[in-house]
Amino acid sequence: MAEIVTGKKGAPHTDMTPMVDLGFLLITFFMLATTFSKPKTMEIIKPAKDDPKNKDAPKVNKNRVLSILLGENNKVYFYQVAAEDIAAGKPMQVDSADFSVGGVRESIKARQTEVQQAYGTKDTLVVLIKGVPKATYKNFVDIIDEMRITDVKQYAIIDRDKIDTVIMEQMGFIRR
Amino acid sequence: MPKIKMKRQNIRMDMTAMCDVAFLLLTFFILTTKFRPNEAVQVDIPGSTAQIPLPEKDVLLITVGKVGDQKDDRIFFGVDDQNTRMGILDELAKEFNFTVDGEMQKRFKLLDQFGVPLDQLPQLLKMDPVELANFKQPGLPCNPDAKLMAGQTGSDTAKNHLGKLIIMARTLNPNLRIAVKADKSAEYGRIDDVIETLRKTNSNRFNLITSAKAGAAPAHAE
Numbered sequence: 423m424a425e426i427v428t429g430k431k432g433a434p435h436t437d438m439t440p441m442v443d444l445g446f447l448l449i450t451f452f453m454l455a456t457t458f459s460k461p462k463t464m465e466i467i468k469p470a471k472d473d474p475k476n477k478d479a480p481k482v483n484k485n486r487v488l489s490i491l492l493g494e495n496n497k498v499y500f501y502q503v504a505a506e507d508i509a510a511g512k513p514m515q516v517d518s519a520d521f522s523v524g525g526v527r528e529s530i531k532a533r534q535t536e537v538q539q540a541y542g543t544k545d546t547l548v549v550l551i552k553g554v555p556k557a558t559y560k561n562f563v564d565i566i567d568e569m570r571i572t573d574v575k576q577y578a579i580i581d582r583d584k585i586d587t588v589i590m591e592q593m594g595f596i597r598r
Numbered sequence: 599m600p601k602i603k604m605k606r607q608n609i610r611m612d613m614t615a616m617c618d619v620a621f622l623l624l625t626f627f628i629l630t631t632k633f634r635p636n637e638a639v640q641v642d643i644p645g646s647t648a649q650i651p652l653p654e655k656d657v658l659l660i661t662v663g664k665v666g667d668q669k670d671d672r673i674f675f676g677v678d679d680q681n682t683r684m685g686i687l688d689e690l691a692k693e694f695n696f697t698v699d700g701e702m703q704k705r706f707k708l709l710d711q712f713g714v715p716l717d718q719l720p721q722l723l724k725m726d727p728v729e730l731a732n733f734k735q736p737g738l739p740c741n742p743d744a745k746l747m748a749g750q751t752g753s754d755t756a757k758n759h760l761g762k763l764i765i766m767a768r769t770l771n772p773n774l775r776i777a778v779k780a781d782k783s784a785e786y787g788r789i790d791d792v793i794e795t796l797r798k799t800n801s802n803r804f805n806l807i808t809s810a811k812a813g814a815a816p817a818h819a820e
Contacts, residue, residue, distance in 0.1 A: 438613030445620030452627030463777060463805035464648035471797045492786060555787025559662070559780045560644040562789060563808055567646040579793075 464566060468579070486546045488533045491586050492553035492561050496520050499589055500529060516589055521564050530572045549577040552586055638711060638735055639663040639674050644782045645811030652807060655679065656773045658764065661711060662780035662788055665734045671781070671788040672737025675763050676711030677774065683707055685770040686763065696720040713737040716759045738763070742794035761795045768801065776804040 484502060491499040501516045519525040534544040551565055569577045582590075641663040661674040677683055687706045691698045694717050698706075702723040713735040714722050725733060744758035768774055776796065780789055796804055 435610070438617050442613055442617050442620050445617060445624055449620060449623050449627055452624065452631050456627060456631045460651050461643065461779075461807045462646070462648045462810045463650050463652050463807050464646055465650055465803065465805050466793075468793065468797050468802045470800065470802055553786040553790070555785060555790070557786035558782065559784040559786060559789050560782040562786055563644040563646050563806060566806075567648065567808075567811075570647060 464563070464570075466566070466579070482548050485540060486537050487548050487550060488530065489550045489552065489585070490526075490565060491582070491589060492551070492557035492565060493518070494554065494556045496558075496561060498526050498561070498565065500526075500533075501585070501589070502533075521561065526565070527568055527572060530568060530574065534572065534574070545575040547574060547576065549574050551577060551579045552582045554582070554586075554590055637661075638713065639665050639672065641779055641781045642783075643779060643807055643809050646808035647811055648806075648808055649810075650805065652777060652805070653775050656771065656775060658767050658774040658776045659711065660760070660776070660778045660792055661713075662778070662784045662792060664781060664783075665713075665737070668734060670737075671784045672713050672735065673740050673760055673788070673792065674711045674713035674735070675738055675760060676709075677767050677771075678710075679771055679774075680707050682767055682771040682774070683709075686766050689766050689770075690716055690719060694719070698723075715739055715757070716762065740791050740795055742791050742798060758795060758798075760792065761799050764796065764799045764801060768799070776801050777807050778804060779807040 487502055489501055491501075493499055497518050497520055499516050499518050517529065519529050530549070534547055537547040538544040549569060553562060566577075566579075568574075639661055641661055655678060657678050659676045659678070661676065662671050663674075664670070665672050677686070683706060684703065687698060687703065690696075696719070698720075702720070705723050709723075712719070712722060715736070715738065722730070722733070722735070738760045739757040740760040741756055741758050742761075744756055744761070764776070778789070778792060780792075793804075796802070
């Protein structure tokens with residue numbers, strides 16, 4: 423009996439090259455379209471507005487306070503004065519800094535050292551953060567970030583008060 | 599001289615393994631991809647060293663940024679949970695006396711964020727997608743001094759629609775976490791308006807969205 427000759431032996435070979443090409447093309451597309459890094463957030467907790475306990479804001483000794491006023495053009499102004507001194511017309515010293523290396527961070531650290539010498543621990547420092555309306559959001563985030571970086575344990579974001587208005591006038595921020 | 603005859607060989611690479619890897623990676627990327635949603639407002643978020651990740655769901659997002667070539671910072675509102683969205687639309691229809699048809703419902707359900715005074719919302723929902731993409735939304739009125747509950751009248755600058763929406767959304771879905779996403783160059787005054795509004799609605803805990811910044815590690819981690 424004659425046998426049927428079945429050409430080559432073994433599995434048939436498919437050329438996979440185009441398929442691989444396509445696979446990698448799609449991978450590239452999805453890699454570029456993916457948003458991998460989840461945005462990070464910084465949490466802010468403000469005191470309740472109508473809390474009767476907060477009616478009288480706690481008084482803090484000026485010796486352990488650093489007030490920071492966010493100004494325009496990436497400038498920050500800081501000072502350590504009590505409201506009574508302003509009312510009494512005492513001269514006050516206002517320093518300014520920016521967010522560059524050796525800027526505001528060094529000033530906060532210097533203040534921390536002062537507080538540490540006076541009270542024994544730098545955690546006693548209270549930083550009050552205020553901003554002029556024209557300050558940018560970036561500066562606001564930066565300064566809160568500085569609190570984290572310099573490990574300031576107590577800080578508060580508060581409204582501007584009289585002293586800030588004086589500074590704003592001096593610096594020419596009020597031009598409405 | 600006799601030449602050495604080399605046997606011609608057809609090099610055949612087995613592509614199967616490579617193909618497997620390629621498709622494995624492909625599947626991975628397809629499954630993990632989350633497309634960037636269409637944003638009505640361009641926001642370039644500032645960097646920080648903060649490490650808290652944004653929750654996956656139940657996020658109430660307040661966006662502050664500039665629209666197109668406009669100079670002012672505008673406020674947008676969005677909730678990712680679609681059930682809450684539908685609830686908000688019902689409440690708004692009741693309060694501002696407009697009727698909602700099926701098409702408008704569908705559009706609102708897919709609207710990630712919006713920034714028009716609430717009485718103008720029906721007009722926004724009547725726009726087709728192309729029109730909507732080209733429309734420069736004026737932003738939500740947000741005056742922290744305005745009364746939230748009373749019927750708000752007068753010019754847009756005297757109203758606080760953002761506060762109204764926050765109260766509605768949080769009543770409908772108490773699990774909502776509040777996140778504020780603002781542009782680097784947004785003015786602090788505007789951010790302050792938003793923060794004051796949040797405080798007024800008793801949302802004293804909120805998150806500011808920032809991108810992770812390399813470098814500067816927190817001092818206590820050193």
